[in-house]
Amino acid sequence: MQIAKYSNYTLPDFLEDDDFLRFVINPSHNDTVFWQQVAAEYPQQKEIIAEASKIIKAYRKQDVFTNEANQSKVWLRIESTLQIDQAKPKIFTLSRFLRIAAMLLLVSSIGISLWLVKGRQNEIDTTFGELRTVTLPDGSTVVLNGNSKLTYSGNWDEKSREVWISGEGLFNVKHINKDPRNIKPTERFIVHCSDMDIEVLGTTFNVRSRHNKTNVGLVQGKIRLDYVDAASGKLSLIMKPGDYVQHAYRKTLTRMILPVPEKITKWTKHQLLFNDASLAQISEIMTDDYGYHVDFLNPDLANLKIEGEINVPSVEELIETIATTLPVKITRTDKNITITKLNP
Amino acid sequence: MSHEQIVHDDHNTAVWLAFKEGNWDAYTQLYNQYFKILNNYGHKFTRDVNVIEDAIHDLFIRLWTNRAGLGNPASVKNYLFKSLRSIIFRKLQSKSRFVDLEDEAEHNFPFEISFDQQLMADEEEQELQKKIKFHVKALPARQQEIIYLRFYEGLGYDEIADIMEINISSAYKLIYKAFDNLQDVLKTSKLAIVLALYSCFCINNY
Numbered sequence: 001m002q003i004a005k006y007s008n009y010t011l012p013d014f015l016e017d018d019d020f021l022r023f024v025i026n027p028s029h030n031d032t033v034f035w036q037q038v039a040a041e042y043p044q045q046k047e048i049i050a051e052a053s054k055i056i057k058a059y060r061k062q063d064v065f066t067n068e069a070n071q072s073k074v075w076l077r078i079e080s081t082l083q084i085d086q087a088k089p090k091i092f093t094l095s096r097f098l099r100i101a102a103m104l105l106l107v108s109s110i111g112i113s114l115w116l117v118k119g120r121q122n123e124i125d126t127t128f129g130e131l132r133t134v135t136l137p138d139g140s141t142v143v144l145n146g147n148s149k150l151t152y153s154g155n156w157d158e159k160s161r162e163v164w165i166s167g168e169g170l171f172n173v174k175h176i177n178k179d180p181r182n183i184k185p186t187e188r189f190i191v192h193c194s195d196m197d198i199e200v201l202g203t204t205f206n207v208r209s210r211h212n213k214t215n216v217g218l219v220q221g222k223i224r225l226d227y228v229d230a231a232s233g234k235l236s237l238i239m240k241p242g243d244y245v246q247h248a249y250r251k252t253l254t255r256m257i258l259p260v261p262e263k264i265t266k267w268t269k270h271q272l273l274f275n276d277a278s279l280a281q282i283s284e285i286m287t288d289d290y291g292y293h294v295d296f297l298n299p300d301l302a303n304l305k306i307e308g309e310i311n312v313p314s315v316e317e318l319i320e321t322i323a324t325t326l327p328v329k330i331t332r333t334d335k336n337i338t339i340t341k342l343n344p
Numbered sequence: 345m346s347h348e349q350i351v352h353d354d355h356n357t358a359v360w361l362a363f364k365e366g367n368w369d370a371y372t373q374l375y376n377q378y379f380k381i382l383n384n385y386g387h388k389f390t391r392d393v394n395v396i397e398d399a400i401h402d403l404f405i406r407l408w409t410n411r412a413g414l415g416n417p418a419s420v421k422n423y424l425f426k427s428l429r430s431i432i433f434r435k436l437q438s439k440s441r442f443v444d445l446e447d448e449a450e451h452n453f454p455f456e457i458s459f460d461q462q463l464m465a466d467e468e469e470q471e472l473q474k475k476i477k478f479h480v481k482a483l484p485a486r487q488q489e490i491i492y493l494r495f496y497e498g499l500g501y502d503e504i505a506d507i508m509e510i511n512i513s514s515a516y517k518l519i520y521k522a523f524d525n526l527q528d529v530l531k532t533s534k535l536a537i538v539l540a541l542y543s544c545f546c547i548n549n550y
Binding site for chain 1: 372405457480
């Protein structure tokens, strides 16, 4: 640093000078000594130096937003996106030999499933309004809602337990893995939906996958969702009990916490349960699960909401609840329902 | 040109290298070290905390996913600032309904500092800050940003140019323009002279 150059510095010159800025923001002992020398050598500059440093300091006294309250929340999100669980580092340390072995396994499992498509593929369909409990080859159970389809191969001895679902099902998966750091292929359980895969170790959770949209609610245990996001590509999310996730193909994923997770399984007891639901949401269930056809004479009616909880054992009672709670008239012929505005 | 940093905050070479090797603790440390200042910077572009948090989430996901291919930036902080800035711009762009056809569409993104919660020690300082606030807020967003990076973050022009993705001469031009517009503040007030002379000798105790 040369003292001489500061003899005729203007205010903007000082503001532009890196050495001066460092002296104001974060002075070292040397800086302090140096600027005292400058002031002693050029007394005419004292005033400008003081003004420049006051301006910088006054500017620097500004509001700070640290968002500290959310620091751990955002971190949890990062962790779950990266799905860092203890099992993961193992994957990275696989030796070359094991990597080849893993590839062979994958190839052979594709071979097996191709063979199974021709041969022993189990397919279970339910009609509208029908509930059916399916016991899978490993003893896990699935309660299927109406108008749903579950597909799986008949042989689970040599490969992952895999099922395909469209519609809604409550899964109760048998836990057969003893060591989470070492998951054998045959111990994996994967549910394939239209827009995501769900990987399970042993757990109770509910899946609803219709119209390329999937909702997953986790009651017990731990599962991982693998899905594709339009912006970020392949992503994963680890769900904890009580988590409820909604996802549409390649679109945003929303995550919320269920106050009472068990409620999402109510449908398996033929209970129709809604919370602050709009008529659109209610009619979707009536259409998809029970095969009704719902017409809104005025499209705005679909946005009407029933505040609070509805918990009824049949579609008949559901219709009655709507008619008594909302200012609408419901006309019904067999499975065709028309909803009109109630004239006052 | 000497590239000496004005504010030395990066003693992070070891942490950065460990993180690149896949060390989870080093990655955690980076997050905890930079979360607050990244929020502070992000908050200047948008008051929507969700956007800032999403951007920080995306930034750290990208860091971890691409760690093997990352270089060794001269300043980790500047590297994170630059990345966060471009992620936030992209998010704000996709949020706005209008498609901007201008070349440098990012010039339209706001930049705003606030002094609302500051209590000033004395009246003179209060007056000065009022003046600064008034004139700084009248500046175009990018001029406000360069003032911020310069005088709040204490960055050199080469660092500013890198973060704002402009060349160094543009950074100089931008700050001259800002100074031009700030002329009123930069004119020394005669009233302040006595105090100024006095404080010149006290400054070092800051």
